[in-house]
Amino acid sequence: KxxxxxxxxxxxxxxxxxxxxxxxxxxxxxSNLRWYxxxxxxxxxxxxxxxxxxNTKSNGRYTATLDADTKxxxxxxxxxxxxxxxxxICVVSARGNNRLAFGKGNxxxxxx
Amino acid sequence: DAGVIQSxxxxxxxxxxxxxxxxxxxxxHDYLFWYRQTMMRGLELLIYFNNNVPIDDSGMPxxxxxxxxxxxxxxxxxxxxxxxxxxxxxxxxxSSIDRxxxxxxxxxxxxxxxxxx
Numbered sequence: 001k002x003x004x005x006x007x008x009x010x011x012x013x014x015x016x017x018x019x020x021x022x023x024x025x026x027x028x029x030x031s032n033l034r035w036y037x038x039x040x041x042x043x044x045x046x047x048x049x050x051x052x053x054x055n056t057k058s059n060g061r062y063t064a065t066l067d068a069d070t071k072x073x074x075x076x077x078x079x080x081x082x083x084x085x086x087x088x089i090c091v092v093s094a095r096g097n098n099r100l101a102f103g104k105g106n107x108x109x110x111x112x
Numbered sequence: 113d114a115g116v117i118q119s120x121x122x123x124x125x126x127x128x129x130x131x132x133x134x135x136x137x138x139x140x141h142d143y144l145f146w147y148r149q150t151m152m153r154g155l156e157l158l159i160y161f162n163n164n165v166p167i168d169d170s171g172m173p174x175x176x177x178x179x180x181x182x183x184x185x186x187x188x189x190x191x192x193x194x195x196x197x198x199x200x201x202x203x204x205x206x207s208s209i210d211r212x213x214x215x216x217x218x219x220x221x222x223x224x225x226x227x228x229x
Contacts, residue, residue, distance in 0.1 A: 034217070043116070043203050043220030044155070089155065104154035 003027050006103035021106040023073040023090035031095040035075050038087045080110045116221035118204050124227045130192040133224045135204030146189050147203040194228045201225050
């Protein structure tokens with residue numbers, strides 16, 4: 001069973017609307033959680049990195065939240081733009097064993 | 113400021129052939145990672161190096177896969193012999209953190225799309 005589950009697998013939203021992507025994980029003990037954006041045909045690009053003590057972090061129109069107690073994170077996209085069309089990957093790292101657990105990504109399509 | 117550079121961008125070859133993927137990390141970065149991405153499995157870490165030394169290769173699927181980092185500015189991932197199930201996008205990433213999982217991002221190249229016929 002994958003240690004990082006993302007939902008929804010894909011979604012289509014209208015330009016200008018907001019959306020929220022979910023990431024649930026079972027990785028323990030927790031070190032940090034990262035959200036990456038991957039455009040088609042490109043490598044992933046880091047959006048945010050959050051540690052145990054952080055429960056929200058913003059990067060422009062992207063806001064990530066973390067609830068380490070429930071092992072959930074979300075990525076909120078505000079006022080979506082066509083350039084937000086991409087896959088958003090949640091990655092969780094554990095303390096002590098140097099392994100990363102990857103979600104399979106949320107595929108977002110923004111339409112005009 | 114050059115990012116991580118991978119070559120080739122696309123590779124199509126017949127099964128049984130040797131495939132070599134190349135990566136030039138960002139100058140000054142002392143960690144280098146090789147990943148594989150497929151639709152079914154998403155991103156998977158294959159191996160990573162610290163200061164040119166392989167640290168964890170537990171993600172390498174089989175003995176057909178090997179990776180080297182002869183110096184700080186170059187790494188290769190080799191598949192010999194290649195099989196159709198090796199078809200995937202292979203990414204190289206680098207980072208400059210003291211501790212592997214501190215609050216620093218990994219910088220990814222744009223990948224090599226490998227197709228084994």
